[in-house]
Amino acid sequence: MPQAASYDRAGPVPPACGAPVSASDFRAALSRLATTVSVITSDGPAGRAGLTCSAVCAVSDAPATLIACVHGKSAANAVIKANGVLCVNSLQAAQLNLSQAFAGIGGMAMPQRFALAEWGVLATGAPLCRDALAAFDCDVVEARDVGTHTVFLAKVVATAEAGDGEPLLYQRRAYATARPLCPAEA
Numbered sequence: 458m459p460q461a462a463s464y465d466r467a468g469p470v471p472p473a474c475g476a477p478v479s480a481s482d483f484r485a486a487l488s489r490l491a492t493t494v495s496v497i498t499s500d501g502p503a504g505r506a507g508l509t510c511s512a513v514c515a516v517s518d519a520p521a522t523l524i525a526c527v528h529g530k531s532a533a534n535a536v537i538k539a540n541g542v543l544c545v546n547s548l549q550a551a552q553l554n555l556s557q558a559f560a561g562i563g564g565m566a567m568p569q570r571f572a573l574a575e576w577g578v579l580a581t582g583a584p585l586c587r588d589a590l591a592a593f594d595c596d597v598v599e600a601r602d603v604g605t606h607t608v609f610l611a612k613v614v615a616t617a618e619a620g621d622g623e624p625l626l627y628q629r630r631a632y633a634t635a636r637p638l639c640p641a642e643a
Contacts, residue, residue: 488628488629488630489628489629490628491626491627491628491633491635492511492512492513492626492627492628493511493513493547493548493624493625493626494509494510494511494547494548494556494624494625494626494627494632495509495510495511495513495525495545495546495547495548495589496508496509496510496546496548496555496556496559496586496589497510497513497525497527497533497537497543497544497545497546498543498544498546498576498583498584498585498586499533499536499537499540499542499543499544499583499584500540500542500578500582500583500584501539501540501541501542501582501583502539502540503535503536503538503539503540504536504540505536505567505571505584506532506533506536506537506567507533507559507567507570507571507584508527508531508533508559508560509556509557509559509560510525510526510527510545511627512525512526512527512606513525513526513545513547516610520612520613521612521613521616522598522610522611522612522613523545523593523595523611523613524608524609524610524611525543525545525608525609525611526606526607526608526609527606527607527609528605528606529602529605529606529607530605534607537597537600537607537609538597538600538607540583540597541596541597542581542582542583542594542595542596542597543581543583543595543597543609543611544579544581544583544584544585544592544593544594544595545592545593545595545611546584546585546586546589546592547589547590547591547592547593547624547625548586548589548590548624548625549588549589549590549619549620549622549623549624549625550622550623550624550625550632550634551622552574552586552588552589552625553625553632554573555570555573555574555586556625556632558570558573571584574586574587574588575587575588578594579592579594579614579615579616579617580594580614580615581594581595581596581614581615583595585617587619588619589617589619590618590619590620590622590624590625591616591617591618591619592616592617592618592619593611593613593616594613594614594615594616594617595611595612595613595614596611596612596614597609597610597611598610598611598612623635623636
């Protein structure tokens with residue numbers, strides 16, 4: 458069995474250790490990951506806003522918590538911070554147009570974007586897309602600025618599901634969907 462390479466901890470650190478990866482190399486590597494496409498929405502005293510996001514991840518199921526990373530230059534970022542609530546609407550493959558609109562493609566005003574789908578609310582008042590594959594209604598627990606983005610730590614207070622559609626994914630800088638490789642276990 459081959460042994461792992463080693464180095465003398467007392468000696469100089471190898472050049473690759475601790476050196477930051479370039480932003481372009483990092484983005485290229487990340488593009489290989491398949492991520493769920495969501496529209497994150499918020500409504501409250503600061504107004505109603507939304508954006509397309511592929512940086513959402515579960516943190517814990519007890520208590521139910523997730524993180525969402527939103528670019529600091531997004532107008533929705535300030536709205537989410539001020540309102541203190543958000544809803545992650547995980548899109549179905551058939552909702553590609555909604556993803557494009559909330560990503561700013563086509564330059565639609567926010568009310569026009571919301572007019573593309575049917576919306577409701579759960580517990581927080583943040584807009585819930587009624588056709589989203591799954592929705593996570595959340596109170597923002599913490600907002601931390603890290604580099605170019607704000608990481609929102611959000612406590613899930615309600616969920617909703619809409620059917621068994623295929624998820625809208627993003628991989629290799631293109632939209633995709635998924636199909637089971639093996640039958641689901643009962």
